[in-house]
Amino acid sequence: MGYIRNAVLIHAPVEDVFRLTNNVRTWPELFTEYASSEVIEETENSVTFRLTTHPDESGTQWSWIAVRHTDAERKSTRSERNPSSGPFKHMTIRWWYDSVGEADTVMTWEQEFSMKPDAPFSEEHATNHLNTQxxxxxxxxxxxxEARYQKNEQPEELFRGIIVGNYKPGSEDKIVEAFARSDATELPHLVGVKSRHVWTQGEIYVHFVEARSSLPTILKEYIQHPLFKDVKAELDQYVxxxxxxxxxxxxxxxSWTNTDGQQQVEAKSAESTSDKKVA
Incomplete structure (x- = not known):
């Protein structure tokens, strides 16, 4: 039985490290070894996905399917590789995250595995390779x-966006309940939403959001997430x-801002995006 365990200290809040490292869709940008990550099935607390590596020294690409379960309260995950793919007879991977003060996180990875009889390399070789990688x-x-959360604690960059629509007058309480239920889940932390404000007037609905990513990016990456689909389906009844x-x-x-007497004015061209990055 092969076993490795490694940990790293990251200068960033545990909520952010957990959110950034557990979006498997973005792993090709977060890791250097993966060429693609394809989500096959997703529920509130689990995701089934296919990973494909970049070609190794011999030009071989490895690909496998894994099922990943998430415990948002403990800040931990457990993954199982599909035993029908790759050289491993079984592979269990556990990640967990522990905060150190308010600004640091220890991220620990643990792997247990065994090799198939016809695997092209030994368990010892696999252990050394996985430890290094x-x-x-x-x-x-x-x-x-840490490039996003510098030690000098620069002001956090946020994106602002507004969604404007029509709503059914009299449904204000239903809209409030839908957002309240959704914001009580891990979804806001997952997508990086820092605040939201909703106004209504007449039949007009205005939804203002501040987030760590632009609204188009959030929609692209998370529109198929079960929690996102749940709140959208509920709101679509009223908005x-x-x-x-x-x-x-x-x-x-x-836009116009008066900060400590220093007035800042910015006019947007017709080609500008709908989101405004602020610090």
């Missing part, structure tokens, strides 16, 4: 996450876009 990937992830054939986000064309 795990340390490399943890270091890469540490560097990439509809005014212009369904246009992008859902309103386009910002002008």
């Amino acid at each position: 795990t340390r490399i990937q943890q270091r890469v992830i540490k560097e990439r996450i 509809s876009l005014i212009y369904p054939d246009l992008p859902p986000m309103a386009k910002q064309i002008y």
Whole structure:
């Protein structure tokens, strides 16, 4: 039985490290070894996906299917590789995250595995290889996450976006309940939403969001997530876009800010995006 365990200290809050490292769709950008990550099936607390590596020294690409279970409360995951793929007879991977103060996280990875009789390399070779690669990937992830959360505690960059629509007057309580239920889950932490504000007037609905990613990016990466689909399905009963054939986000064309007497004015061109990055 092969076994390895490695940990790394990351200078970033545990919620952010957990969110960034557990979105398997973005692993090709987070890791250096994966060429693609394809989600096959997803539920609230688990995801089945296929990983494919970049070609190794011999030009071989490895690909396998894994099932990953998430415990958001403990900040931990457990993954099982599909035994029908790859050289491993079985592979269990556990990740867990522990906060150190308010600004640091220890991320620990543990792997248990055994090899198939016809595997092209021995268990000892696999152990040494996985140990080396795990340390490399943890270091890469540490560097990439810390690039977003510098030690000098620069102000956090946020994106602002507004969704404008029509709503059914009298459904305000239903809309509030839908958002309250959704915001009590791990979804806001997962997608990086920092705040939301919803206004209504007449039949007009305005939804203002501040997040660590732009609204188009959030929609692209998470629109198929079960928690996202649940709240969208509920809100669709009461809210509809005014212009369904246009992008859902309103386009910002002008902003004015008075900060400590220093006035900042910014006019947006017609080609500008709907989201505004702020610090």
